[in-house]
Amino acid sequence: MARTIDSPAVKGRPERDRTRRQRSALVEDRWLIFVFLLPTTLFMLFLLWLPFLQGIWMSLHNWPFMGEPSWRGLGNYRDFLTADYFWTSIEATLIYSLSTLFQLILALAAALALKQAFVPAKPLLRGVMLIAYAMPPVVVGAIWLFLLDPSLGMITYYLIEFGIIDFPIYWFADNTWAKWTITLVAAWTFWPFMFLIILSSLQAIPQSQYELAEVYGANLWQRFLTVTWPNIQGAILVVVILRLAFNLAKIDQPFQLAGGGPGYETSVLSILMYRFAFMSGDFGMAFTVGMFLVVVTVILLAPFAILYQRHLRQVGG
Amino acid sequence: MTDDRSTPLQKILTYATLSVVLALVLIPYGYAIVTAFKPPYEVYEVSWWPSEISFGAWRDVFAINHFHLYLWNSLIAGLGSAVLAVAIALPGAYIFARKEFPFREPFFYIIVGTLVFPFILLIVPITIVWIRIGLFDTFLGLWLAFQIFAVPYSMWILRGYFARLPRHLEEAAQVYGCTQFQAFWRVMLPMAKPVIVSVLFLAFLQGWSDFLFSNMLTTGDGPRTAAVAIYTSTAGGERVEWGPLMVMTLLAGIPPVVLYMFAQKHLARTFAGAGH
DSSP states (O other): OHHHHHSOTTTTOOHHHHHHHHHHHHHHHHHHHHHHHHHHHHHIIIIIIHHHHHHHHHHTEEOBSSSOOEEOTTHHHHHHHHSTTHHHHHHHHHHHHTHHHHHHHHHHHHHHHHHSTTOSOHHHHHHHHHHHHHSOHHHHHHHHHHHTOTTTOHHHHHHHHTTSOSSOOOTTTOTTHHHHHHHHHHHHHHHHHHHHHHHHHHHTSOHHHHHHHHHTTOOHHHHIIIIIHHHHHHHHHHHHHHHHHHHHTOOHHHHHHHTTOSTTTTOOHHHHHHHHHHTSOBHHHHHHHHHHHHHHHHHHHHHHHHHHHHHHHHHTO | OOOTTOOHHHHHHHHHHHHHHHHHHHHHHHHHHHHHTSOGGGTTSOOSSOSSOOOHHHHHHHHTSOHHHHHHHHHHHHHHHHHHHHHHHHHHHHHHHHOOOTTHHHHHHHHHHTTTSOGGGGHHHHHHHHHHHTOTTSHHHHHHHHHHHHHHHHHHHHHHHHHHSOTTHHHHHHHTTOOHHHIIIIIIHHHTHHHHHHHHHHHHHHHHHOOHHHHHSOOTTSOOOHHHHHHHHHSSSSOOOHHHHHHHHHHHHHHHHHHHHHHHHHHHHHHTTTTO
16 A cells, blocks of 8 residues: 555646646546446445335235235224224333433433542453443343343342332233333343443543633533533434334344233334234235324434434534 | 643533443443343342352253354344445445436435435335245345435445545556556545455344344244244243343344454444545
């Protein structure tokens, strides 16, 4: 590489040569753009847009896993809106999306703690905190199924031992507990994603800004407000947007933990979609539910997207 | 060692937070590890010290569950996913970051918008289409399906990195006789090495960890991954064998953790500009 840069191939050539070189560079440029964008374009076409259109087409049909589909028009949409599990599912979805907030609290606290200069063994601590996120979600789910098992789980055991509860709670089968339990397990599993990004952005804050704040006599809280917060605001909005979207699209772990039950109590929209497709084999209805998931995602993300736009305008990015 | 800028209050808050978070993280894993080495009859009582260290559960996992076959499938699924993600996203991200062309911004935002789009709903049509065109129950079918998430994610990361590199790098290379492609290959690519490692790693994890696509697009005879095998042994209505299950969680969970430790530095650098 170094040799190529050092060789003065075109130094001191006549002017005419240079313009020709520039023109051919322009043609080359267009080719490069075309060839390099080809895989991306094919990807978009065949893995995103065609399946999406195919899905919409399916949602207008009664579409069994095997066998002939038959036209239903908007029948699937009407059925879903009037089904008695519609609101149960929406409620479960909203509660489950709250895990984003729990993740943020944990991540922010841990990142701020790890940012402090006096904390020893930082790389080790950071690594330990990433463990839950590094592991596959169903692996973490399996561990929590064991810990929360009503008859031999460690957590149930200690809760009874310390007299906090009298009887084992069926965390994943209880009408009130189940949706909160899957939400908290999701918080425990996915917070390191936020932690990683917030910590990276904390570490990018120039030390001089803190020193300046100190010169002006700012205390701990004031330093946070005037230096730390403005610097990490953008990163926080990005992780909230991403995590909220990812949490809404989670199927594996909550399904493993509670299977969408009892009844439909933990059937967040994504799980409901899964149940229709792969338990009842009703692919038309499954995609219909998926379309509602799109709507809910857009509505929940909109305020944060607007805030982020405003933030970008402020910092001029 | 004392930092003159930190007050005692700051220290108390910091260490309290760290202790709580560490306890939250370590206790569940600690218990899973202990359980994996318990003799079978002790799995059903809550204790931190097994009377003897037993490898019975480890033997069962290989001899009865054939878990190594699933781990192998996960490895192939992850590697293919990683290679394909970089092959698709790298050239595209480079162009989006460094070249001008019509409709560049809308084009890019449509792709990266997929990141926050609930992409999982595409599993419904993809299952049907994969069956029709013969990609069902194949590794290729899995690798392609993983890209729905891996490509937008990789594009987002790679484009951000390329855009932050100094301007006029390519022009400088061309002045010294590089073609456009050489400028990309010999100058830009080596500079992007840490971020390419991050992308490979994240796309590998996507394949290794995925449950939804691997479960839907394969059958019991096909390329079933370890994540699916773990799910299957917790579902299915039979009594769960917790000892072997904890062994499986360690076997499927530790490789990505080790990879994370190695990739940490790269990842931190990759995400440093995420908010801008």
